[in-house]
Amino acid sequence: MVDFIxxxxxxxxxxxxxxLLAIGFTLIFGVMRRxxxxxxxxxxxxxxxxxxxxxxxxMGGFAVAVATVIGAVLAGIYVERLCFxxxxxxxxxxxxxxxxxxxxxxxxxxxxxxxxxxxxxxPLADRTAIEIGPFFLKLENLIMFACAAGLTVLLxxxxxxxxxxxxxxxxxxxxxxxxxxGINIGRVTFWAFALASALGGVAAYLIIGTDAQIxxxxxxxATFKGLIAMMLGGMGSIPGAILGGLLLGVVxxxxxWYLGTEYRDLAAYALLFLFLVFRPGGLMGQVAAERERAAxxxx
Amino acid sequence: xxxxxxxxLSNIGMISFIALSAYLLLLTGEISFGQQAYFAISAYGSGxxxxxxxxxxxxxxxxxxxLAGLAATxxxxxxxxxRGLYFSIATLAFAEMVRLVFEIFxxxxxxxxxxxxxxxxxxxxxxxxIYDSNVTAFEYMLVIYGLLALVLIGxxxxxxxxxxxxxxxxxxxxxxxxxxxxxxxxxxxLAAAMAGVIAGIGGGLYAHLTTYVEPKIFxxxxxxxxxxxxxxxxxxxALGPLLGVGIDIGFLESIRAISGYRMIVFGGLVAVxxxxxxxxxxxxxxxxxxxxxxxxxxxxxx
Amino acid sequence: MLEVQDVVTAYGKIEALKGVxxxxxxxxxxxxxxxxxxxxxTLMLTITGILKPRRGSVRFHDKDITGQAPGGIVRxxxxxxxxxxxxxxxxxxxxxxxxxxxxxxxxxxxxxANDMEAMYNRFPRLRERSTQMAGTxxxxxxxxxxxxxxxxxxxxxxxxxxPSLGLAPMIVEEIFQIVRDLHKDGTSIFLVEQNAHMAxxxxxxxxxxxxxxVTFDGTPGEMAxxxxxxxxxxxxxxxx
Numbered sequence: 001m002v003d004f005i006x007x008x009x010x011x012x013x014x015x016x017x018x019x020l021l022a023i024g025f026t027l028i029f030g031v032m033r034r035x036x037x038x039x040x041x042x043x044x045x046x047x048x049x050x051x052x053x054x055x056x057x058x059m060g061g062f063a064v065a066v067a068t069v070i071g072a073v074l075a076g077i078y079v080e081r082l083c084f085x086x087x088x089x090x091x092x093x094x095x096x097x098x099x100x101x102x103x104x105x106x107x108x109x110x111x112x113x114x115x116x117x118x119x120x121x122x123p124l125a126d127r128t129a130i131e132i133g134p135f136f137l138k139l140e141n142l143i144m145f146a147c148a149a150g151l152t153v154l155l156x157x158x159x160x161x162x163x164x165x166x167x168x169x170x171x172x173x174x175x176x177x178x179x180x181x182g183i184n185i186g187r188v189t190f191w192a193f194a195l196a197s198a199l200g201g202v203a204a205y206l207i208i209g210t211d212a213q214i215x216x217x218x219x220x221x222a223t224f225k226g227l228i229a230m231m232l233g234g235m236g237s238i239p240g241a242i243l244g245g246l247l248l249g250v251v252x253x254x255x256x257w258y259l260g261t262e263y264r265d266l267a268a269y270a271l272l273f274l275f276l277v278f279r280p281g282g283l284m285g286q287v288a289a290e291r292e293r294a295a296x297x298x299x
Numbered sequence: 300x301x302x303x304x305x306x307x308l309s310n311i312g313m314i315s316f317i318a319l320s321a322y323l324l325l326l327t328g329e330i331s332f333g334q335q336a337y338f339a340i341s342a343y344g345s346g347x348x349x350x351x352x353x354x355x356x357x358x359x360x361x362x363x364x365x366l367a368g369l370a371a372t373x374x375x376x377x378x379x380x381x382r383g384l385y386f387s388i389a390t391l392a393f394a395e396m397v398r399l400v401f402e403i404f405x406x407x408x409x410x411x412x413x414x415x416x417x418x419x420x421x422x423x424x425x426x427x428x429i430y431d432s433n434v435t436a437f438e439y440m441l442v443i444y445g446l447l448a449l450v451l452i453g454x455x456x457x458x459x460x461x462x463x464x465x466x467x468x469x470x471x472x473x474x475x476x477x478x479x480x481x482x483x484x485x486x487x488x489l490a491a492a493m494a495g496v497i498a499g500i501g502g503g504l505y506a507h508l509t510t511y512v513e514p515k516i517f518x519x520x521x522x523x524x525x526x527x528x529x530x531x532x533x534x535x536x537a538l539g540p541l542l543g544v545g546i547d548i549g550f551l552e553s554i555r556a557i558s559g560y561r562m563i564v565f566g567g568l569v570a571v572x573x574x575x576x577x578x579x580x581x582x583x584x585x586x587x588x589x590x591x592x593x594x595x596x597x598x599x600x601x
Numbered sequence: 602m603l604e605v606q607d608v609v610t611a612y613g614k615i616e617a618l619k620g621v622x623x624x625x626x627x628x629x630x631x632x633x634x635x636x637x638x639x640x641x642x643t644l645m646l647t648i649t650g651i652l653k654p655r656r657g658s659v660r661f662h663d664k665d666i667t668g669q670a671p672g673g674i675v676r677x678x679x680x681x682x683x684x685x686x687x688x689x690x691x692x693x694x695x696x697x698x699x700x701x702x703x704x705x706x707x708x709x710x711x712x713x714a715n716d717m718e719a720m721y722n723r724f725p726r727l728r729e730r731s732t733q734m735a736g737t738x739x740x741x742x743x744x745x746x747x748x749x750x751x752x753x754x755x756x757x758x759x760x761x762x763x764p765s766l767g768l769a770p771m772i773v774e775e776i777f778q779i780v781r782d783l784h785k786d787g788t789s790i791f792l793v794e795q796n797a798h799m800a801x802x803x804x805x806x807x808x809x810x811x812x813x814x815v816t817f818d819g820t821p822g823e824m825a826x827x828x829x830x831x832x833x834x835x836x837x838x839x840x841x
Contacts, residue, residue, distance in 0.1 A: 035384060037523070082570050091577035093330055097530045098573040100523050105566025112559065163703070170689055170700045177687035179651055182675035182704035182754070224519075231388050262420075266399040273392040277377045280385045 002134050007253040013141035015249020016148035020203035021226030022233060022241035023155065024196035030172035030236040031185075031192045034092045038079045038099040040223030041106040043200035044216060046072025047208050048110050051119050060122045069201035075106065076197025080190060103219065110216045117215050124209030144206040151202060152242060158195075159238070168192055172236060200226075228272050234282030243283045247271075305436050309508060311541075311548050312443035314525070316501025318540035319450060320494040321522075322529035326463075327490045328470035329379070332522045333390030334498045336374075336397040337367035339517035341499035342506035343401065343417060346426040349507070351408055351416055356428050356507065363506075364499035371495020375488045394522055401514035422513030429507045443504055450497055454537035466490055531569055533581025542580060602627040602789055603648070603679070603758055608657035610640075610647045617643040619813035620657065625758065630780065630790045632804035634797055634834055640813045641793045642684055645762050648791075649681050650674040661758070675704040680756035684763050684793075686747040690736025694727055697735050697746055701753030713753070720749040723782075741772035748779060758789045765796050777803055797834040801825065809834075 021040075028036050049071030050064040057063075083098040111117070124140040159165035170178040171188045179185060204222065208214045225248065233244025248268060255267035275282060320334045345363030348354040354362065378389040407416035417423040429439055457463040465486055469476045473483045506512050528543030551561050576582060581589075603625040610618040617640045625631040635641050646652040648659055650671040658667045666674055680701075689697050698720060702713045721728035724745045730738060735746055744764055751759060761780070765773040777799050784790055784803070794800040800807070807824045809817035817830060824830055 035387075082574075086574045087577055091573075093325075093530060094573040094577035096330070097523075097527045098570045100527060101566040101569035101573075103566070104562040105570075108560065108562035108566070112563070166696065166700055167703060169692060169696075170703075173689040173691055174687055177683060177689060178700070179671050180649065180681045180683050180687070181700050181750075182672035183700075184670065184672055220519075227388065228392075231385075235384070262399075262403050266396060266403075269392045269395045269399065273389060273396065276381060276385055276389040276392065280381050 003257060004254070006135050007257050008250050009135060009137060010141070011250030011253035012246050013137070013145045013249070014253065015229075015246040016145045017203050017207045017245070018225050018229040018248050019242045019245025020148050020151065020199055020206075021222055022229035022245045023152070023238055024200040024203070025226040025230040026233075026236055026238060026241045027168075027192050027196040027199075029230070031168060031175075031189050032084060032095075034084060034095045036079065036083070036099050037096060037223060038083065038103045038106065039076075039196070039200060039226060040221065041103040041219030042075035042079050042197060043068075043072040043204045043222060044214075044219035045075040045106050045110060046070070046197070046201045047121070047204040047214055047218060048114055048119075048216075050205065050208075051114070051121055051214055054122050055119070064122050065202070065205045068205045069198050072201030072204065073194050073197045076193050076200070077190070078102075080193040084189070084193075085186065103223075107216050107219055114216070119214050121208045121212055121214045123212040124206065138210075140210045144210060147202065147206055151199065155199070155238070164188075164191065228268060230282075231272055232275055232282055234284040237282070237284040240282050240284030247283070300437055302436060305440050307549060307552065309436070309440045309443055311544050312440065312447050313501050313505045313508065314528075314544050314548060315447055315541050316450065316504070317498045317521070317525040318528035318544050319454070319537060320498035320501070321526045322534070322537065322540040323454075323466075323490055323494040323497065325526070325529050325534060326466045326470050327487050328473065329487065329491075330383075330387040330526065331390040331494070332387055332519060332526065333392075333394030334494065334525055335517045335519070335521040336390075336394035337371050337495040337498035338502035338505070338521070339394075339397055339401060339512075339514070340370050341367040341502035342512045342517075343404075343423060344499075345503035346423055346506040346512065347406070347416065349428040350423075350426045351406075351410070356432070359428070360500065360503040360507075363503035364496045367499025367502065368492050368496040371498075372488060372492040375491035379484055379487045379491065391519060391522070394517070395519060398514050398517050401517070420514060422511060423506075424511050426506050426510045426512070430510065439508060443508075446500055446504070450500070451537055451541075458537070462486075527569065530579050531572060533576075533579030533585065535578070535581045535583040535586030539579055539581040602662055603791065604658075604660040605644070605648065606658045606660065608644070608647060608659065609655045610643050610652050611655050616655075617813055618647065618654070621810070621813070621815055622657075623808050623815055623818070625789060625791045626806065627789055628784075628787065629805040630784050630792060630803050631806045631808070632792045632794055632800040633808050633810055634794060634800065634817075634830075635810035636795075636833075639810045641810055642762060644810065645681060645684075645760055645793065648674075648760060649679065672704050675754050675756075676706075678755075678757035679760060680751040680754040680758075681760040682744075682747050682751045682762065682764060684766065686740075686743045688735040688738070688743050688746050688750070691734055693732050694735055694738070694746055695731045697750050698727075698753050701750035704754055716753055716755070720752065724749055740768055741775065744768060744772070744776055745779070748776075748783075752783075752788075756788070758791060759783065760791045760793075762793045763795060764792070765794065765799060773799060797830075 025039055028039065046068045050068030053059050053067040054064045079099060079102055083095050083102055087095045087098060125143055126139065128139045129136045130139060130142065159169060167178070167183045167188050170181065170183055171185055175185055204218070208218065229244040229248045230241050231244070232247055233240030233242070251267055251271055252264050256264045259267065317334050317338050320337070321331055324331045341363030344366040345359040348359035348362045349356055374393050378386055381389055401417065402420045404417050405419050407414045407418060415425050465476070465481060469483050469486055476483045528547065529540040531546060532541065532543030533539035547565060551565050605621055605623050608618055608621045609616055621644060633641055643652065647654050650669050650673065653668050658665055660666065661677055661679060666677055689700060692700070695717065698717050699713070702708065702716065705713065721731065726742055727746060727749060730742065735743065738746060764776050768776065773796065780790060780792065780803055792800065792804065801821055804821060807817065807819055807821060808815050809830065817824065817827060
């Protein structure tokens with residue numbers, strides 16, 4: 001039982017970073033209804049910009065985080081312009097394949113400039129653990145969790161208390177009606193992309209900081225963790241993305257402990273597959289999915 | 300023939316199967332990220348049959364393709380109820396599950412004092428049927444292209460048959476199809492099964508050419524690439540995916556000057572291409588136009 | 602106040618509007634009739650700047666607004682109550698109203714709050730439901746919300762695209778009462794309708810749009826006398 005709870009704690013800590021990635025995914029999907037496969041690789045590029053600042057200018061912590069976020073936002077904007085803005089609205093598949101092509105491109109750009117593949121990254125914290133009764137919490141995980149929670153609250157304020165947040169939600173609910181209100185969809189999409197990339201940049205800094213090293217594979221990893229967490233929670237739902245991220249973290253921690261490392265990803269994908277077959281709307285999206293189905297029946 | 304050329308052409312041929320497999324599903328409007336699963340299942344299945352059970356090559360290939368088709372059908376039944384992105388992600392999840400299962404799947408027997416068979420993440424060595432039977436690389440290439448030609452003929456027949464137009468109609472508007480009294484889901488399952496078999500043929504051929512398969516080859520990159528080939532080459536004809544494979548493997552791989560930057564160039568090219576032609580080079584309108592030109596030219600000859 | 606001059610709008614090669622000319626007078630209710638597919642919604646989308654006309658001009662208060670961005674046109678004083686209401690289903694009623702005021706960058710928050718209060722006074726049922734998700738409202742309530750949302754932009758001209766579509770007769774009656782009230786308060790209204798009987802009771806001027814062309818232009822009296830319209834839109838019981 002102690003093990004199980006310890007795993008849950010670890011899972012929630014790690015899952016908080018998955019939640020950030022999933023929120024980024026869900027923001028973009030919400031306003032565009034298109035999938036950005038290049039999300040992970042673009043924040044990976046940002047993290048390498050951070051690495052560059054760390055290695056070349058010997059700057060630590062905050063400067064690296066800022067550089068990572070800036071790099072991620074620039075890469076995200078590049079993806080948005082090329083794969084989404086430039087491709088007409090109806091061609092969702094073309095956008096997705098295009099974002100995949102840019103994924104390949106970003107990965108190769110990084111390997112050209114960073115041929116060693118594995119590079120050091122400033123660690124988030126000393127490797128110490130805090131003891132609470134029979135449980136241990138790693139300091140770096142605690143920092144990651146606190147940052148993720150703080151960012152989520154900030155995001156909530158942004159979405160529900162500002163004019164931009166109102167516009168963003170209007171566009172994701174009904175782009176046609178949003179245009180009648182005079183909302184410029186292109187501009188909202190652009191800033192949603194930038195926002196998602198910035199969130200992703202922070203997530204990348206936190207995750208890579210706990211590993212203290214980075215490889216170009218992080219792009220693929222981040223895309224899939226974010227995608228799985230988003231689907232588990234329900235596409236387009238922010239509370240869903242948070243729950244999905246935490247659930248994914250806990251399932252990974254439990255399966256690693258009880259079954260072994262080689263079963264960790266298998267368990268995650270199996271969970272995703274079962275969810276898709278039996279509860280395609282995810283944890284939070286069920287209502288929306290039902291409504292969509294009902295609408296289809298009516299026609 | 301130059302051995303390098305033979306190996307590049309063989310590669311193009313094999314990857315064409317999985318690209319055609321993803322293309323067939325695209326026709327019905329479904330995006331699959333997971334056709335590599337059936338490629339993998341058949342690679343292992345046919346390899347086990349020839350290397351471990353001593354089956355002849357053709358029987359092994361048939362067995363592998365059948366397994367792939369069965370698996371595709373079983374996956375399609377629960378997942379094709381899902382629409383759009385949900386289906387795509389489900390195929391991705393399934394394909395990754397298959398890969399991760401092969402990472403732990405071990406089944407070995409002793410043959411001539413050596414252990415043969417899949418060994419988890421170390422892969423499956425010594426699928427030596429082709430080499431033991433003294434088939435040359437060139438002859439094997441002919442086998443690949445012979446089978447590819449058969450599949451292509453199948454596609455051309457399909458395009459002219461009612462089934463083909465039903466597939467395209469489902470891709471355009473599944474509701475309209477249902478309203479005409481056709482069961483769109485059943486047709487999609489059929490398309491998925493056919494796509495599984497096609498990917499399976501490619502997988503079986505692949506295992507016997509390389510004699511060695513390991514799980515990590517069948518990762519999601521292979522799946523997304525095969526999907527991309529159809530969209531680059533064009534969705535108007537079955538030659539589209541082949542063109543896509545040719546451009547990627549044939550053309551770009553052969554330009555040595557960009558060897559270190561291949562993906563930078565390829566990625567950029569594809570992105571720009573999709574802006575100009577969101578349904579690929581040989582899209583429906585182009586194919587239609589080419590056909591008309593062709594017919595007019597035939598008439599002029601008479 | 603609104604002058605549409607020889608407007609041609611096309612989707613690809615298909616021209617949905619083939620040279621439409623009409624004007625909407627200040628302080629009037631102008632009604633556009635026409636069958637499905639005549640181009641009524643296309644005209645609305647062209648006026649609001651969502652579609653760009655291939656030819657012709659749209660002038661509002663003697664200013665050319667052709668091809669302006671939708672935001673600019675809302676700011677100029679034209680707001681649309683879209684066909685099928687199109688409320689934001691997962692936002693509260695209050696948030697829907699706030700979205701309607703999105704383009705009013707110059708207004709202070711207190712001013713917008715006052716206007717919301719005014720909407721709640723006009724539509725008391727919206728006040729009761731102000732914290733509910735708009736998707737949970739009934740069809741008639743959603744239509745009211747849609748009208749209120751458009752009014753939040755403080756338009757001088759209100760475009761209404763088939764506000765009675767899919768509503769029960771009682772509710773339709775209510776909606777037309779709202780149209781009358783708005784007119785009384787000085788809002789000019791350009792109404793697209795299929796329900797000619799209801800429109801006859803409120804409108805000052807009629808246009809008929811058929812296959813992308815204006816085929817009738819006249820007062821309610823002239824319209825009631827026109828034989829073709831009689832048969833097609835007002836329809837006696839025998840022919841119906």
